[in-house]
Amino acid sequence: MLPTISQHSNGSLGSRDAARHTAGAKRYKYLRRLLHFRQMDFEFAAWQMLYLFTSPQRVYRNFHYRKQTKDQWARDDPAFLVLLSIWLCGKFGVIMMMFQYMGILETLKLLLWVVFIDCIGVGLLISTLMWVISNKYLLKHPSREFDVEWGYAFDVHLNAFYPLLVILHFLQLFFINHLMMIKSDWFVGYFVGNTLWLIAISYYLYITFLGYNALPFLKNTVVLLYPFAPLALLYILSISLGWNFTQGLCWFYKYRVQ
Template sequence: MLPTTSPQSNGDPSSRDAARHTAGAKRYKYLRRLLHFRQMDFEFALWQMLYLFTSPQRVYRNFHYRKQTKDQWARDDPAFLVLLSIWLCVSTIGFGLVLEMGVVETLKLLLWVVFVDCIGVGLLISTLMWFISNKYLLKHPSRSFDVEWGYSFDVHLNAFYPLLVILHFLQLFFINHLVVINSDWFLGYFVGNTLWLIAIGYYLYITFLGYNALPFLSNTVVLLYPFALLGLLYLLSISLGWNFTQGLCWFYKYRVQ
C-alpha cells in the first residue's frame, strides 16, 4: 500500500500522525492481525461476501467510510482474506474428490491453487492494475493522490470471490452429475461455458466498480471493454465446441501427476 501523503520529518504531532499512515505501518498492522483471530470481524466479512453477489456497490461504499474514518482505502482487517482462503481450500478438496484424486494428489492441487492461482496470480494482477490506474487513470497526476496497492489487492479479492464460488463450488455439482459439463455433449459445454461467462463477467464488473469508486480516477469505463472480448470468446467456444470446464479438469489432473 502506498502512502497518500508525503510527511515531513519535522518532529511535530502532525508528522508523527502521518507516519502512522505510511505503507509500512499499514502493512505491519494488517499482517499482525493475521495472527490474532479474535481481533478479526468475520461477521462483517461474511456480510461483504453476501453483498458481492447481490449489491457490490454497497461493499465499495464501505471502503469510502473507511477512508473517512481511518484514512485508508484498503482493508485493515484480514478477516475477508482468511474466509476466502477457507473457501478456496474446501472447494479445492471438493475438486479432488470429484476428479477422484488421491490424498497426495489433492494436497498437491491444494498447494498449487492456493500459492500459485490465488496468491501468485493475485499479486500479479493487483500490481498490474495498481500500475495502470496510477499511470493512466488519475485525473490529476501531479497531485498527491494515488491508488494504494493494498486497495488494488482488495479489489482483486472482491472480484475473485464470486468467481471462486461459481467455478470452484457451484460447478462441482455439474461436472459428473446433472448435465455432466465435463463431457463433449452440447448441453454439457453450453452450461459449463455459460458458468465461465458469468464468473468472469462478475470479476470484470466488480473490478470496474472498485476503481470507479475512487473519486480521483477517470475513464474507468475502459475496464469494461474486455466484456466485448469475453462475449466473442463465449460465442466462439459454443460454435466450435470448446469445453472450458473439461480443460480445467484436465489441467488440474496434469498438474498433480
C-alpha cells in the first residue's frame, strides 16, 4: 500500500513551499549570492550578454525555462548584474580619458553619478514604473497567482540597458575620443551621433517588449512598441534642425562634475 499524506500535512508542506517562494525569500537568496562569487555563473551571464545583441529571444526563452524549474521568472544569480557593473566601470574609464582635466573630487562625483543615478536610480525608477503598468493594465486575469515579479521587471530593464550602454557609452564615446567630428556641428557629425542614439533606444524598446511579451499571462504587450513612432519623428526632427544629442551628452557629463 502506497503511503499517503494527510490533508493537514499537505497544507503544511504547501505553506512551507510558498514561504520559500515569497518575494522576501527570493530577494534574500539573490543578495546572499552576491557574497559568493564561486556560486555565480559568469560564463552563462556572458552568454546572455552576447545573445542580447544577436538573438534576444533566446535569452527570454531561458527565463521561461527558469520559471518551469525554479518557479520564478526573475534571475536568481546576480552574475549578470556583476558583469554589468564591470562594464559601467569600463564606461567610467572611457569618460576619464575624454575629460583628462578632472581632479580627484570631480572623478569621485562622476563615479557616484554613473553608479547611483545612471544605473541604480534610473533602473529602479523604470522597473517600478513598468512593474506597476504591467500588473495594472496588461494582465489577462488579475490575480496573485499570475503577476509580474518586480525582480523580473528589473531584469528586463538590465537586459535592455546593456546594449544601450554599449552603443552610447562605449561605441559612441570611442568615436568621440578618436573622431571629434561626431560631436561637432557638421551634418555628418550629428547624423552619425543621432543615428547611434536611435539604434540604442530602439534596442532598449525592442528588448523591453520581448521581455514582457514572453510572459504568457500578459495581453496587449504590443503597446510597448508604440514609442517607436515618436522616436522616429524625433530623430527626423533632430536631423532637420541640426540637434546634436551626442554633444548634449558630453555637456551633461561635463557639468555634472563641475
